[in-house]
Amino acid sequence: MNAHHLLEVEHLTVTFPTSRGDVDVVKDISFTVDGGQTIGIVGESGSGKSMTSLAVMGLLPRGGRLQGSIRLKGEDLVGRTDRQLRRIRGDRIGMVFQDPLSSLNPYYTVGLQIEEAYRAHRGGSKKQARKVAIEALQRVQITDAERRVNHYPHQFSGGMRQRIMIAMATALEPDVLIADEPTTALDVTVQAQILELLADLQDATGMGMIFITHDLAVVSEIADHVLVMRNGDQIEQGTAQAVFSRTTQPYTRSLLDAVPRIDDVVGTLKEIGE
Numbered sequence: 001m002n003a004h005h006l007l008e009v010e011h012l013t014v015t016f017p018t019s020r021g022d023v024d025v026v027k028d029i030s031f032t033v034d035g036g037q038t039i040g041i042v043g044e045s046g047s048g049k050s051m052t053s054l055a056v057m058g059l060l061p062r063g064g065r066l067q068g069s070i071r072l073k074g075e076d077l078v079g080r081t082d083r084q085l086r087r088i089r090g091d092r093i094g095m096v097f098q099d100p101l102s103s104l105n106p107y108y109t110v111g112l113q114i115e116e117a118y119r120a121h122r123g124g125s126k127k128q129a130r131k132v133a134i135e136a137l138q139r140v141q142i143t144d145a146e147r148r149v150n151h152y153p154h155q156f157s158g159g160m161r162q163r164i165m166i167a168m169a170t171a172l173e174p175d176v177l178i179a180d181e182p183t184t185a186l187d188v189t190v191q192a193q194i195l196e197l198l199a200d201l202q203d204a205t206g207m208g209m210i211f212i213t214h215d216l217a218v219v220s221e222i223a224d225h226v227l228v229m230r231n232g233d234q235i236e237q238g239t240a241q242a243v244f245s246r247t248t249q250p251y252t253r254s255l256l257d258a259v260p261r262i263d264d265v266v267g268t269l270k271e272i273g274e
């Protein structure tokens with residue numbers, strides 16, 4: 001395998017013990033991500049998308065085991081201690097989830113949360129961390145960041161909270177950003193704005209991105225490369241164009257057919273994005 005890929009996931013299998021024996025929820029998945037590239041992982045609910053990303057982040061739920069290899073800039077992440085993985089998460093790998101409220105602490109201002117994450121990884125003074133927090137909010141286009149940095153999560157709208165999560169996840173300029181259904185809870189206009197923001201951040205920083213969604217209109221908008229999953233299996237992968245226009249897989253076809261008027265939806269997103 002090319003040693004220059006940013007992230008390399010090879011033969012990843014994730015297994016959970018159940019009362020009926022071990023169950024593989026991710027089965028022999030392989031993919032790579034390069035700097036500035038976005039891989040979209042798509043598939044119906046329960047297909048193993050989140051478990052794939054949690055495995056990459058070293059955050060599998062209790063009982064989960066993994067086989068295979070995960071390398072970031074050639075460095076193996078499998079077999080690291082919790083402490084080592086914590087250091088990598090939030091610093092070299094950033095994460096954004098569907099529900100920002102589950103990741104934000106309601107009792108801390110958003111500024112303090114970004115500052116604490118920054119200082120935990122990079123140290124430095126409170127003053128320096130405050131500067132980083134304000135810049136991070138500005139980068140995700142939160143206006144009046146000097147004042148908003150002192151606000152609590154509930155003082156922001158859903159779309160703004162997702163921007164704050166993205167600010168937090170990218171404050172340390174990670175190599176890779178993993179976004180698991182980041183726009184699913186948002187209305188279509190806000191969704192388009194968030195996608196545009198992620199694309200802009202990626203242009204500015206060259207980070208690689210794993211974008212997980214069940215929504216093919218969204219993935220066709222943002223991904224260069226697409227991996228289709230079902231029941232833990234990799235059904236196919238290829239360039240977004242090849243998968244969307246030339247798939248011969250009935251499952252991918254059925255996902256495409258389940259999106260009514262996909263061209264209209266994509267067209268609308270493009271218009272809003274302009």
Ligand SMILES: Nc1ncnc2c1ncn2[C@@H]1O[C@H](COP(=O)(O)OP(=O)(O)O)[C@@H](O)[C@H]1O
Nearest residue numbers: 016025043044045046047048049050051052061
């Ligand atoms: N803690 C867990 N223990 C065992 N199985 C789990 C656990 N969490 C999720 N699963 C199972 O793993 C499979 C994949 O889940 P997930 O990766 O969350 O799917 P997706 O993100 O594609 O909707 C599902 O069948 C789900 O029921």
Ligand SMILES: [Mg+2]
Nearest residue numbers: 049050051180
């Ligand atoms: Mg999921």
